[in-house]
Amino acid sequence: MLSESERRVINVCDELFEETLLLTESLVRAYSTLGNEREALEIMEAWYRQEGLEVNRVPMRQSILDEMTGNTASIEARYNVMGTLNAASTGAHLVFNGHLDVVPAEPASLWTRAPWEPWRDADWLYGRGAGDMKSGIAAMAMAVKAVRQAGIAIEHPLTLQTVIEEECSGHGALACVKAGHAGDFVLIPEPFGATLVSGQVGVLWFRIGLDGVPAHVLDTSAGSNAIEAIASLFGALKSLETEINAMPRHALYQGMEKPFNLNVGRIEGGDWASSVPAHASLEGRLGFPPDMAVEDVMERVRRCVDEATADLGGGISNLKVDFHGFRSEGVVVDMRHPAIHLLGECHHDLTGEAVTSRALTCTTDLRAFHVHGGVTGTCYGPVAENIHGIGERVNLESVRHVLKAYALFLCRWGRETPRDDTLAQGR
CATH class of the missing domain: 3.40.630.10 (Zn peptidases)
Structure with a gap:
């Protein structure tokens, strides 16, 4: 009253x-x-x-x-x-x-x-x-x-x-x-x-960068396409999202289908339309449960990228994962x-x-x-x-x-x- x-x-x-x-x-x-x-x-x-x-x-x-x-x-x-x-x-x-x-x-x-x-x-x-x-x-x-x-x-x-x-x-x-x-x-x-x-939820921002090998488009096989390589990581990252959502959850999130979301929000690469791109990077955001430590999620992202390295193709080098912006506990x-x-x-x-x-x-x-x-x-x-x-x-x-x-x-x-x-x- x-x-x-x-x-x-x-x-x-x-x-x-x-x-x-x-x-x-x-x-x-x-x-x-x-x-x-x-x-x-x-x-x-x-x-x-x-x-x-x-x-x-x-x-x-x-x-x-x-x-x-x-x-x-x-x-x-x-x-x-x-x-x-x-x-x-x-x-x-x-x-x-x-x-x-x-x-x-x-x-x-x-x-x-x-x-x-x-x-x-x-x-x-x-x-x-x-x-x-x-x-x-x-x-x-x-x-x-x-x-x-x-x-x-x-x-x-x-x-x-x-x-x-x-x-x-x-x-x-x-x-x-x-x-x-x-x-x-x-x-x-x-x-x-x-x-x-x-x-x-907890939130982690990450950045992945790598280098390829530049070449003239008269023979693209002479180079290694960094943009294609960075794009090939999407599947591995989506699998990590699925893995985190399949883990036991706090009661607050029991009724939700997919509360911990991945978003690849930015991608950059290349210098010239007629050159095989020699560098590329992506930035993403990953949600995680409130009872999971930030350091644990960071390690999962690193491991995810490391395990996908073999599928990037020859000539790809300087693969690097770093973290910027949000590193927020739930x-x-x-x-x-x-x-x-x-x-x-x-x-x-x-x-x-x-x-x-x-x-x-x-x-x-x-x-x-x-x-x-x-x-x-x-x-x-x-x-x-x-x-x-x-x-x-x-x-x-x-x-x-x-x-x-x-x-x-x-x-x-x-x-x-x-x-x-x-x-x-x-x-």
Whole structure:
């Protein structure tokens, strides 16, 4: 049941809904692909200052990148931005975390409008990042404004984190965690709908390169075709995917046909159409169970490639496997955690229905908090379609719902959430 003060907060959420969409649209216009996140960061920093939050920039430190041995864009002057309230309070520390970076919208010619120019049509807001996850960031920010504007004081520690590099490494959220900003519970507005995320797979990015022997096309047999050789590895990699999916699984993934997916997302090779290509490379992504170690998966990829070497043909040399970007462990969320229960109650009181949960076949920044910070959290966000695809869009009413759910969660966090020691036991 909603109290009178909570109903007042919900009414303010309705009043702020258009402002929430306008903030989303301004973030979509800031087309924040890898290395180009500055404008989006500045929009959120300005919003934090406008609302009286303490602003902190958390730099992307080389030491963290070296530790994770992942690839990243140049870290020169790159950072994440946070808005905080009551940092000195001894209450349970709630963290909202959202990523500002987006994947490229190419080919832009397939969009009906420029993907970095947001537009609304009926019940949807379109544009790259509208769903993944700029509308969720706008909702988490406006939820704070709604609670305060309704006259309810937020007295517990609260941090709003807007981070970069979620789409390629997770180093932005990791930098915040390593800098001591993990909090006691994290809520991430990924666009999977008003459902609780109960777990996620591990993810490994890999790169395979090799050399062939160049030759003139007047006699292609005089050379060794590197592109054909690299393409011949697809079968071996698909067999590895099948092998991993056939292994015993955590209960979260028992009902899924193929939760651990391989994707070969990039291939390059050759120099000239009339020359046998002398070099080629591919980059891929492989999902794996949450109870499997990253090192185990890396070894399986290496072994898979080694065993396929004999079928590459003569003249192929310098075969190399390396790992870049994601090297992310899986996550199993403790669904008995008191904050999970509290969020479920908020969902029920807004919808009249019990909240559902789902395990993801992808990864999110939950991994940084769970694995490296020892902090429980979940995702609960708007409904989006075509994320990473053409015509990405977010459902407007789902944004309104998430705004209200976050605001109600904020209201109840301070008075119903146990202190730090109890939260730690819930981890």
